[in-house]
Amino acid sequence: MYNVKSMKAEEFIDHNEIEETLSYAEANKNNLKLIDSLIEKAKERKGLSHREASVLLACENKERLEEIYALARQIKEDFYGNRIVMFAPLYLSNYCVNGCVYCPYHGQNKHIPRKKLTQEDIVKEVTALQDMGHKRLAIESGEDPVHNPIEYILESIKTIYSIKHKNGAIRRVNVNIAATTVENYKKLKDAGIGTYILFQETYHKESYEKLHPWGPKHDYCYHTEAMDRAMQGGIDDVGLGVLFGLELYKYEFAGLLMHAEHLEAVFGVGPHTISVPRIKKADDINPTDFDNGIDDETFAKICALIRISVPYTGMIISTRESKAVREKVLSLGISQISGGSKTSVGGYYEEEEEDESSEQFDVSDKRTLDEVVCWLMELGYIPSFCTACYREGRTGDRFMTLLKNKQILNCCHPNALMTLKEFLCDYASEKTVKIGNELIKREVEKIPNETVKAKAKENLEKIEKGIRDFRF
Ligand code: SAM
Numbered sequence: 001m002y003n004v005k006s007m008k009a010e011e012f013i014d015h016n017e018i019e020e021t022l023s024y025a026e027a028n029k030n031n032l033k034l035i036d037s038l039i040e041k042a043k044e045r046k047g048l049s050h051r052e053a054s055v056l057l058a059c060e061n062k063e064r065l066e067e068i069y070a071l072a073r074q075i076k077e078d079f080y081g082n083r084i085v086m087f088a089p090l091y092l093s094n095y096c097v098n099g100c101v102y103c104p105y106h107g108q109n110k111h112i113p114r115k116k117l118t119q120e121d122i123v124k125e126v127t128a129l130q131d132m133g134h135k136r137l138a139i140e141s142g143e144d145p146v147h148n149p150i151e152y153i154l155e156s157i158k159t160i161y162s163i164k165h166k167n168g169a170i171r172r173v174n175v176n177i178a179a180t181t182v183e184n185y186k187k188l189k190d191a192g193i194g195t196y197i198l199f200q201e202t203y204h205k206e207s208y209e210k211l212h213p214w215g216p217k218h219d220y221c222y223h224t225e226a227m228d229r230a231m232q233g234g235i236d237d238v239g240l241g242v243l244f245g246l247e248l249y250k251y252e253f254a255g256l257l258m259h260a261e262h263l264e265a266v267f268g269v270g271p272h273t274i275s276v277p278r279i280k281k282a283d284d285i286n287p288t289d290f291d292n293g294i295d296d297e298t299f300a301k302i303c304a305l306i307r308i309s310v311p312y313t314g315m316i317i318s319t320r321e322s323k324a325v326r327e328k329v330l331s332l333g334i335s336q337i338s339g340g341s342k343t344s345v346g347g348y349y350e351e352e353e354e355d356e357s358s359e360q361f362d363v364s365d366k367r368t369l370d371e372v373v374c375w376l377m378e379l380g381y382i383p384s385f386c387t388a389c390y391r392e393g394r395t396g397d398r399f400m401t402l403l404k405n406k407q408i409l410n411c412c413h414p415n416a417l418m419t420l421k422e423f424l425c426d427y428a429s430e431k432t433v434k435i436g437n438e439l440i441k442r443e444v445e446k447i448p449n450e451t452v453k454a455k456a457k458e459n460l461e462k463i464e465k466g467i468r469d470f471r472f
Pocket residue numbers: 102103104140141142143176177178179198199201217242243277278279280281282285320360361
């Protein structure tokens with residue numbers, strides 16, 4: 001029985017509820033009266049339920065789709081402005097005891113080189129990431145209690161935060177590791193992590209079990225209930241995601257929103273972010289072996305609908321996607337992107353030989369961080385290296401309050417400009433500096449509060465003189 005507040009995976013992600021939702025959506029996909037009323041409801045910016053959003057996902061009416069895209073753009077603009085937060089993944093280890101059939105790190109892959117960064121390697125990798133200009137990382141690791149126990153992850157986080165190279169610093173470490181215990185989530189919280197990210201991969205239990213035939217990740221309920229344990233462990237920024245291509249996208253979309261509704265109902269705060277990865281080619285993985293791949297149009301539709309259904313949730317896109325796809329979905333709701341990413345263990349400090357590659361998947365967008373930053377600004381966005389909210393304790397519902405009170409322009413906007421200025425001073429190419437300084441000059445005038453505006457201008461001058469790390 002479906003119960004949004006239940007702590008049992010099979011009740012808050014109830015299979016029958018999803019099936020009924022999909023039938024309801026299919027039956028109403030041409031019901032323009034209902035569709036118009038749902039679009040009107042979404043305009044109130046309070047979100048949509050999984051059922052309501054599923055009807056819009058089923059709708060194929062071109063005019064209505066254009067309306068949905070326009071609304072997604074408007075909500076993005078109103079809630080997030082033109083800021084795009086930058087980050088990079090850091091792969092710690094590809095040792096893994098799971099059998100995920102879409103991932104080349106699965107335990108039966110005998111030819112992929114297995115690598116694990118030592119603390120000295122981490123210093124080299126993080127120094128290289130700091131030299132690119134990164135301030136925010138997402139650490140990634142396979143699941144292996146012997147090679148990658150929680151103590152290794154905690155020690156690595158400590159090392160990452162301790163590295164201060166030139167003007168560089170990693171100020172927020174997000175963590176994407178396998179589902180674990182409340183006790184371990186508490187330890188991660190104490191280590192000062194930002195968001196705990198865990199992709200569900202698929203919400204379809206039967207498929208999930210086939211796609212994860214063995215290893216601890218085989219346990220659907222343990223995996224699906226991980227975010228509840230993370231919240232119980234005190235982590236209040238959690239990041240959801242499904243790996244599109246594994247199951248029918250309409251099923252995944254409903255499941256994803258049900259998961260968000262569950263977190264909101266039980267903990268009073270929904271997910272901090274939603275990621276939208278699609279399966280990519282990898283060492284012994286061919287994406288065409290999976291029948292549920294989605295085209296770019298459908299992908300854009302999903303992004304727009306997530307944006308209007310959960311307006312307060314950040315959305316992340318990685319370098320799995322090409323420049324063209326990233327450009328398209330940025331305006332529809334994406335608020336964070338990675339740049340200059342490597343998906344191999346140890347790829348930042350030293351290029352790997354091709355036959356020695358430990359990569360998790362092929363990266364589509366291979367541009368440098370400087371190129372990505374420059375491109376974003378040419379498109380009218382402000383690349384932001386801000387990590388202030390989490391460092392000021394504005395996580396979970398406190399961050400949502402900021403968003404809901406529309407204080408973004410007095411807080412996130414100046415923080416974005418100040419951290420961009422640091423990037424321009426320390427790491428950018430001449431072209432990027434020129435475009436960036438012009439952008440900052442224009443954008444600083446948009447800060448509504450006069451005191452904040454004056455302070456931001458003062459700080460920008462101080463950054464030019466070499467002082468770092470200002471925040472509101
Ligand atoms: N090992 C951790 C776990 O089990 O959740 C998470 C880290 S894993 C490095 C990060 C994510 O990469 C996975 O959750 C999966 O969705 C994604 N991934 C795995 N194989 C992929 C592929 N071939 N293409 C695209 N993404 C993939």
